[in-house]
Structures are given as C-alpha cells and as structure tokens.
Amino acid sequence: MKHQNRGFTLIELSIVMAIIALLVAVVVPNWVAEVEISKKNICLANVRVLQGLLDLAQQDSQASHTPIDITNLSYDGIAGIVCPNYLAHMPACPAGGANYYTDNNGDVICSFHR
Numbered sequence: 001m002k003h004q005n006r007g008f009t010l011i012e013l014s015i016v017m018a019i020i021a022l023l024v025a026v027v028v029p030n031w032v033a034e035v036e037i038s039k040k041n042i043c044l045a046n047v048r049v050l051q052g053l054l055d056l057a058q059q060d061s062q063a064s065h066t067p068i069d070i071t072n073l074s075y076d077g078i079a080g081i082v083c084p085n086y087l088a089h090m091p092a093c094p095a096g097g098a099n100y101y102t103d104n105n106g107d108v109i110c111s112f113h114r
C-alpha cells in the first residue's frame with residue numbers, strides 16, 4: 001500500500017480560516033465591551049471612595065471647628081483634602097486619567113463617565 005503524504009487542500013484551509021474568522025468576529029466585540037464595563041465599574045468605585053473620604057474629611061473638619069468646603073473642587077483640590085490623611089494616593093479614572101472633580105453640591109464626578 002502506497003502512503004500518500006499530501007497537505008491540506010485550499011478548500012480545507014479556507015474553511016478553517018473562515019471558522020477562525022467567525023469566532024474572532026464574535027468574541028472580540030464582546031471582549032472590548034467587557035473591558036469598557038470594567039473600566040466604568042472601577043471608576044464608579046473610585047468615585048464612591050473619594051465621596052466617602054470627602055464626607056469624612058468634612059465631618060472631621062466640622063468637629064475640629066475648621067470646616068472645609070468640598071464644593072467645586074478640582075482633582076488637585078480633592079487630592080489636597082484626602083491624600084495626606086485619608087488616602088495614600090489619588091486614584092485616576094482608568095479610561096481618562098486624572099479627571100475627578102466635585103460639583104456645586106460636593107458630589108464627586110468623573111468628567112469622562114459623568
């Protein structure tokens with residue numbers, strides 16, 4: 001019996017490549033969307049931490065009769081209040097960098113995710 005050592009045909013290779021392309025087309029958009037959702041969740045966690053620490057700093061300042069204003073703070077303004085005593089370093093939004101601020105009510109907002 002003669003043993004034939006032949007490679008794959010062009011049609012076989014085309015079918016395999018089409019299946020791989022189909023799988024990539026299905027998986028990649030879902031993966032990208034999940035990464036964006038994860039970044040948004042990290043940002044939301046950062047906002048909650050910063051809000052809690054600003055509220056705590058405000059309460060502490062009222063207790064020591066030197067009240068601080070937490071409205072309309074920039075990123076550096078927030079850092080100046082929370083970093084030395086309450087937090088080792090300021091978090092940054094994973095999607096947009098250092099862009100947290102507080103509004104007229106003292107609520108922490110990410111300018112990228114709002």
Ligand SMILES: [Zn+2]
Binds near residue numbers: 114
């Ligand atoms: Zn953000």
